[in-house]
Amino acid sequence: MHTHPARMVALGFALAVVTGTTVLALPISRAGDGSAPLLTALFTATSAVCVTGLTVVDTGTYWSGFGEAVILFLIQAGGFGIMALASLLALLVVGRLRLMTLLHAQAESKFGMGEVRGVLKRVALVTVAVEAVTAAVLTARFHFGHGQPLREALGYGVFHAVSAFNNAGFGLYADSLTGYAHDPWVLLPVAGAVILGGLGFPVLLELLRHWRANRAARRATAGPAGPSGVPRGWSLHLRLTLWLSAALLAAGTALTLLLEWSNRGTLGPLSGGDKLLGAFFHSAMLRTAGFNATDIAAMEPATLLSSSALMFIGGGSAGTAGGIKVTTFAVLGVAILAEVRGESAAGVFGRRLSPAVLRQALTVALLGVAAVLAASIALLATVDARADVVLFEAASAFGTVGLTAGLTGELPGPAQLILIALMFLGRVGPITLASALALRERKRRYQLPEERPIIG
Numbered sequence: 001m002h003t004h005p006a007r008m009v010a011l012g013f014a015l016a017v018v019t020g021t022t023v024l025a026l027p028i029s030r031a032g033d034g035s036a037p038l039l040t041a042l043f044t045a046t047s048a049v050c051v052t053g054l055t056v057v058d059t060g061t062y063w064s065g066f067g068e069a070v071i072l073f074l075i076q077a078g079g080f081g082i083m084a085l086a087s088l089l090a091l092l093v094v095g096r097l098r099l100m101t102l103l104h105a106q107a108e109s110k111f112g113m114g115e116v117r118g119v120l121k122r123v124a125l126v127t128v129a130v131e132a133v134t135a136a137v138l139t140a141r142f143h144f145g146h147g148q149p150l151r152e153a154l155g156y157g158v159f160h161a162v163s164a165f166n167n168a169g170f171g172l173y174a175d176s177l178t179g180y181a182h183d184p185w186v187l188l189p190v191a192g193a194v195i196l197g198g199l200g201f202p203v204l205l206e207l208l209r210h211w212r213a214n215r216a217a218r219r220a221t222a223g224p225a226g227p228s229g230v231p232r233g234w235s236l237h238l239r240l241t242l243w244l245s246a247a248l249l250a251a252g253t254a255l256t257l258l259l260e261w262s263n264r265g266t267l268g269p270l271s272g273g274d275k276l277l278g279a280f281f282h283s284a285m286l287r288t289a290g291f292n293a294t295d296i297a298a299m300e301p302a303t304l305l306s307s308s309a310l311m312f313i314g315g316g317s318a319g320t321a322g323g324i325k326v327t328t329f330a331v332l333g334v335a336i337l338a339e340v341r342g343e344s345a346a347g348v349f350g351r352r353l354s355p356a357v358l359r360q361a362l363t364v365a366l367l368g369v370a371a372v373l374a375a376s377i378a379l380l381a382t383v384d385a386r387a388d389v390v391l392f393e394a395a396s397a398f399g400t401v402g403l404t405a406g407l408t409g410e411l412p413g414p415a416q417l418i419l420i421a422l423m424f425l426g427r428v429g430p431i432t433l434a435s436a437l438a439l440r441e442r443k444r445r446y447q448l449p450e451e452r453p454i455i456g
Contacts (some may be wrong), residue, residue, distance in 0.1 A: 003162050010428045013078070017424070020074045029067035036062075039413055046420045048074035050427035051320055053290030053402020054393075056409055056416060060172035071170060072162055078427070079166025079197070079320040091102030099351060125370025126208070127165065134193040135161035141185045160291075164193035167320040168401030169290020177281075181293040182274050191284040195249070198287040200316030203241050210234070236351050241316045245287070248310060248326065255306050265298025272381045286310040286390060288321045290402020296392075297406035304392045304397040304405060311399035312372065322400030322426050324368045369456030371429070372449060375422045382415040383407070393419070398426035402419045 023029060024041035036044075040056055044063075047054050048071045057063075063071065139157030142148045150154065156172055163170045173179060180186040196204065210233065256279035260267040267275045281293050286307055299307075314323015330348070335358050340345035347352045375394045380387060389405045396403045397419045408419065 008140065013424065013428045016049045016077060017042070017046050018073065020049055020070065023070050024063075024067060025276070027069060028126075029064055030293045031062060031064045031067070032349065036067075039416060043416050043420055044071065045074060046423050047402070048168065048170065049078040050322075050400050050423045051075055051166045052076045052322070052397060052400040052423045052427070053163070053166040053171075054397060054404060054408050054423065055170070056411065056421060058176060059170055068159065068172070072159055075161055075166050075168045075170060079168065080123070083125070120199075120203065122205055122208075126201070126204055130193060130196055131158075131161045131165050134189050137189045141189075145183070145185060160190060161193060164190045164291070165197040165320065167194055167197045167289040167322070167400070169285070171291060176290075176292045178293055178295065181270070181278055184277055187277060187281045187293055189210060190289075191281050194222070194284050194287055194289040194291075195245075197244060197319060198289070198321040199241060200319030200321065202318050203238050203316050204355065205317075206235060236349055237317070238326060239349050240327050244326045244330045245316065248313065249280075249283050249287070250308075251280045252286050252310050256282050256303060259300050259303045259306070260294075263298065263300060267295040282307075284308075285403060286401065287315045288323055288399050290396070290400040290404070292403055296403055299405070301386075301388045304388045307403070308392050308395035311395045311401045311403070312368065316401050316431050322398070324365050328361045328364050332358060332365055335361075367429070371422065371425055375418055378418050379415055381428030383411060391395060394422060397422040400426050 015101075021042045024045055025035055025038055030036045036057075043054075043056050044059075046052075057330055059068065059071065066448070115155040131303075135154075135157045137157075138160055139150075139153045142153035143150050143157050144154075159170075159172055169176075171177065177190065178184065198218060233449055253276075257267070257275060260279070261275065262268050267278050270278060278294050281291075284290050288311060296304075312323055313329045314325050315321025317325045317327055331346075331353060334353060335346045336350045346358060370390070372394050375398070376387075376391050379385075380392045383390070392403075392405050393407050395401070400423060411419065
């Protein structure tokens with residue numbers, strides 16, 4: 001009996017976590033004497049596979065070169081997708097994919113059955129291309145701008161490039177990227193890789209396809225435009241992801257500037273240009289990567305709360321980002337707007353949304369809220385910390401962001417287990433749940449009598 005494709009995604013990630021934990025628990029993976037405690041290895045492996053970035057030890061000093069390489073591999077595998085990676089390897093070795101392999105990859109990647117073979121190859125090429133360009137820029141900056149030896153600069157450049165594109169947020173510096181708060185040649189390439197990875201592979205591949213198809217036409221003329229002001233042929237998913245991602249990025253930047261402008265612990269001492277750079281970088285990291293160029297622990301409670309909301313929303317679907325995803329948030333917003341207007345159907349960009357899509361979005365969002373609230377309550381019962389800080393850590397774990405207000409490194413064992421479960425749920429839960437709901441959809445052959453309970 002075959003396992004449900006959506007369930008196989010969760011099993012694949014769980015197997016990767018177990019394997020990563022086993023390897024990181026070996027003495028060769030630790031820089032010091034002895035081996036890492038099992039809980040430390042489990043937390044790190046889960047954070048890497050789920051491309052979160054939360055850590056209970058300093059990555060650059062605690063783990064050996066071998067351990068850092070293992071973490072980097074886990075990040076790459078987790079960001080690309082466990083089932084998608086397995087399918088790509090099978091395709092490269094065997095030259096074809098079995099039906100169940102196609103189903104498993106399709107459940108994780110959200111592409112159609114007929115597209116999976118070609119899409120896997122293109123996703124791999126896009127991943128390598130973005131990471132290579134980012135690594136080259138960072139290596140050059142670390143070497144020529146900050147005097148690092150070439151070999152060290154290359155290692156740091158590759159590690160941070162892979163971590164950025166996969167929205168992992170793992171860094172080799174104890175203070176993340178706060179030492180480069182004034183350097184746009186470091187922060188902007190990292191932010192660019194994070195944003196691209198956070199859009200999701202369907203968006204990147206569709207943009208690439210449209211660019212190739214319309215390159216000659218764009219040279220000759222501006223081309224026709226649809227009613228929304230974007231080229232015809234853009235899918236609704238692409239439009240929603242791009243527009244809402246840009247809006248959330250701008251909103252996060254503006255809120256951070258407004259709330260932290262005079263905060264002497266964060267943006268206060270910086271110049272105007274550096275304040276804008278720092279606010280933009282922080283907003284981009286909320287898309288869901290855990291690098292920081294300012295001290296998160298020193299941020300205002302209002303900033304932590306607004307950041308928690310943005311981390312919960314997350315990035316684009318079927319990519320390296322976490323959260324409930326921007327399309328889920330957009331669908332809910334459209335549904336609310338339609339209800340306020342008294343419209344019988346919800347629609348956006350000239351397209352009507354299916355009631356099934358509305359139900360799926362509502363289910364994913366509310367279960368996400370329940371998971372974060374339950375984890376926050378459990379953490380508050382376990383540790384002595386402010387509620388806004390605990391909520392920030394929980395939202396960061398669920399959104400697979402990896403930003404911390406300084407609490408994660410001080411958590412006791414039970415609290416670490418709570419975050420481990422939340423990181424795994426945040427990475428695998430939305431994928432598995434959305435796929436399971438879509439695959440279980442069926443038409444009822446009868447209708448129940450209608451009755452309306454009192455709402456509000």
